[in-house]
Amino acid sequence: MSEPDGGTVGKAMTVLDQVANFGRPVRFSELLKDSDFPKATLFRLVQTLTQQRLLTYDNQAQTYLPGLRLVQLAHAAWAQSSLATVAAPYLDELAHKFGEAVHLAQLENGQVLFIDKRQSVYRFDTLAQTGQVAPAYCTGVGKAILAFMAPMERDHALRQQAFVGYTPTTHGAPDSLLQELDAIRASGVAYDREEHERGIISIAAPIMSDDTNVLGAVSIATSTSRHTIESLDRFEAVLRSTAAQIGSAARVWRAPMPANPSYGNSGGENS
Amino acid sequence: MSEPDGGTVGKAMTVLDQVANFGRPVRFSELLKDSDFPKATLFRLVQTLTQQRLLTYDNQAQTYLPGLRLVQLAHAAWAQSSLATVAAPYLDELAHKFGEAVHLAQLENGQVLFIDKRQSVYRFDTLAQTGQVAPAYCTGVGKAILAFMAPMERDHALRQQAFVGYTPTTHGAPDSLLQELDAIRASGVAYDREEHERGIISIAAPIMSDDTNVLGAVSIATSTSRHTIESLDRFEAVLRSTAAQIGSAARVWRAPMPANPSYGNSGGENS
DNA sequence: TTGACATGTTCCATTATTTGAAACATTGTC
DNA sequence: GACAATGTTTCAAATAATGGAACATGTCAA
Numbered sequence: 063m064s065e066p067d068g069g070t071v072g073k074a075m076t077v078l079d080q081v082a083n084f085g086r087p088v089r090f091s092e093l094l095k096d097s098d099f100p101k102a103t104l105f106r107l108v109q110t111l112t113q114q115r116l117l118t119y120d121n122q123a124q125t126y127l128p129g130l131r132l133v134q135l136a137h138a139a140w141a142q143s144s145l146a147t148v149a150a151p152y153l154d155e156l157a158h159k160f161g162e163a164v165h166l167a168q169l170e171n172g173q174v175l176f177i178d179k180r181q182s183v184y185r186f187d188t189l190a191q192t193g194q195v196a197p198a199y200c201t202g203v204g205k206a207i208l209a210f211m212a213p214m215e216r217d218h219a220l221r222q223q224a225f226v227g228y229t230p231t232t233h234g235a236p237d238s239l240l241q242e243l244d245a246i247r248a249s250g251v252a253y254d255r256e257e258h259e260r261g262i263i264s265i266a267a268p269i270m271s272d273d274t275n276v277l278g279a280v281s282i283a284t285s286t287s288r289h290t291i292e293s294l295d296r297f298e299a300v301l302r303s304t305a306a307q308i309g310s311a312a313r314v315w316r317a318p319m320p321a322n323p324s325y326g327n328s329g330g331e332n333s
Numbered sequence: 334m335s336e337p338d339g340g341t342v343g344k345a346m347t348v349l350d351q352v353a354n355f356g357r358p359v360r361f362s363e364l365l366k367d368s369d370f371p372k373a374t375l376f377r378l379v380q381t382l383t384q385q386r387l388l389t390y391d392n393q394a395q396t397y398l399p400g401l402r403l404v405q406l407a408h409a410a411w412a413q414s415s416l417a418t419v420a421a422p423y424l425d426e427l428a429h430k431f432g433e434a435v436h437l438a439q440l441e442n443g444q445v446l447f448i449d450k451r452q453s454v455y456r457f458d459t460l461a462q463t464g465q466v467a468p469a470y471c472t473g474v475g476k477a478i479l480a481f482m483a484p485m486e487r488d489h490a491l492r493q494q495a496f497v498g499y500t501p502t503t504h505g506a507p508d509s510l511l512q513e514l515d516a517i518r519a520s521g522v523a524y525d526r527e528e529h530e531r532g533i534i535s536i537a538a539p540i541m542s543d544d545t546n547v548l549g550a551v552s553i554a555t556s557t558s559r560h561t562i563e564s565l566d567r568f569e570a571v572l573r574s575t576a577a578q579i580g581s582a583a584r585v586w587r588a589p590m591p592a593n594p595s596y597g598n599s600g601g602e603n604s
Numbered sequence: 605t606t607g608a609c610a611t612g613t614t615c616c617a618t619t620a621t622t623t624g625a626a627a628c629a630t631t632g633t634c
Numbered sequence: 635g636a637c638a639a640t641g642t643t644t645c646a647a648a649t650a651a652t653g654g655a656a657c658a659t660g661t662c663a664a
Contacts, residue, residue, distance in 0.1 A: 069381050069621075070340070070342060070622085071385060072385060073651095078406065082410070085412075089612095090611075099653095100654080101612090102613085102615095102653050105612075106652085124611090127413050128407075130448075131442070133407045133411055134465075135349065135353055135403045136399075136403040136408075136464055137462065137463065138353035138356070138403075138464075139404050143404075171386060171402070175405055177404070192404070193404045193408025340651085341650075361641065371624050373642085373643085374624065376641075377622080
């Protein structure tokens with residue numbers, strides 16, 4: 063981690079993230095304490111963000127909060143993300159069929175981002191909510207995605223994992239994870255064996271846009287009070303076929319657009 | 334409104350909005366055609382946004398889309414917006430009790446922003462989804478909020494209304510709307526008489542944090558095939574009491590935070 | 605009341621970033 | 635092969651961001 067910023071926009075985003083991560087109304091001085099920016103600079107950044115309605119200022123309590131404009135923008139991002147809209151009916155079906163929690167996730171900057179979810183009829187709540195992020199190395203959806211990524215991208219993603227031990231079963235290092243990813247690639251499904259949250263297990267399948275391209279993953283999550291890892295296999299067949307259906311639906315959805323067919327582009331991030 | 338921008342961040346946000354409003358993958362040249370920015374400037378703005386993952390670049394199709402980082406940020410905004418989290422159980426209750434669609438909205442920059450919703454059991458879909466925006470002057474929630482705003486703020490908001498005629502019953506000018514707002518203030522509830530969408534009607538109640546401060550509004554929306562404006566009154570009592578409950582819940586929720594009791598702050602916008 | 609302290613806001617000369625016309629590069633088309 | 639369209643880079647000039655320090659405001663203790 064050297065300098066992910068550089069431009070003014072980057073600095074503004076750093077501050078925005080900072081406020082978002084506080085998870086509660088935050089004072090200017092609190093931000094200042096946590097920030098590398100000098101007082102005057104931070105002040106103007108916060109002011110700019112507030113003007114843009116990316117932050118909200120509560121002048122009763124003199125605190126800042128992430129602004130609602132973000133919710134508005136996110137709707138556009140969500141609606142246009144190929145997966146979310148396409149997958150919705152399939153998630154409904156899965157949730158309805160089994161009554162368990164269903165999650166749809168994509169990888170975003172090395173982390174699992176939950177794009178959509180369906181609640182279990184049993185109303186216990188996993189942490190996951192739309193828009194939330196979780197580590198990739200210790201979630202079912204995360205491992206399902208990692209397993210089917212192109213080796214180069216996967217390595218990049220693996221280097222972003224923190225390998226914090228949330229529970230006794232959490233992977234503590236890349237080695238054991240890599241081994242499991244091989245197994246996942248062979249079997250086609252990934253399990254979360256209480257690796258992130260004690261008492262929560264899941265089975266996840268990757269969503270492929272084609273043989274080599276993973277878009278995201280679906281999972282069925284439940285609690286150890288109702289299922290064991292073994293009994294999750296009851297869901298496997300339907301889960302896999304649903305993931306496959308979502309994949310092809312996404313492929314079709316993407317098709318209308320190209321205008322210039324075929325391209326010989328070989329990887330390469332921009333800048 | 335001449336130039337809401339000025340800073341670099343403002344310009345970047347303009348571009349981000351532009352991409353979001355396209356509602357589909359968009360090429361650089363399309364953005365350029367629609368933009369006041371010179372080519373090189375726009376190019377660098379788009380590049381910056383992409384680096385920040387506020388935009389996603391599909392180098393297959395050479396198109397830009399709003400980035401998933403927005404979804405992540407929006408979750409923070411949503412979870413911390415006093416209303417959304419506080420109101421959730423009440424929305425559940427309303428939806429369960431009547432089986433009709435329930436909407437929770439706030440005013441954001443003169444527009445109605447849907448913060449949360451519950452689906453009707455009848456599965457007809459109104460336009461509203463979380464994160465979507467709608468005009469204030471022709472929706473139940475919008476009018477409920479406008480009616481209870483402080484006069485100065487209301488005037489400001491009214492000047493932001495476009496008064497487009499979506500249907501025959503849409504208000505075409507401020508005059509008739511103002512009259513209705515008086516009536517709403519007197520009665521405590523607002524109706525949408527197919528003003529935004531033909532066939533969709535709703536009854537809405539404001540959510541007040543105290544006698545003079547409106548936070549948002551809740552509504553029950555249905556279709557003309559199941560209800561008339563008159564039969565919506567069946568919901569009025571429960572809707573009003575729910576709105577009141579959400580209001581006091583929000584008040585309590587805000588209380589825990591201060592740390593330094595009492596404050597003699599008298600208004601004053603910043604900047 | 606007074607003074608010390610913490611927090612938040614503004615100034616302004618300096619510095620660094622952004623700007624954009626024009627040149628360049630790449631790809632698709634006739 | 636020349637042409638057109640789209641996307642990318644360059645570089646001096648214009649602009650915006652910077653941050654140390656001064657200022658303002660409110661808080662608290664003596």
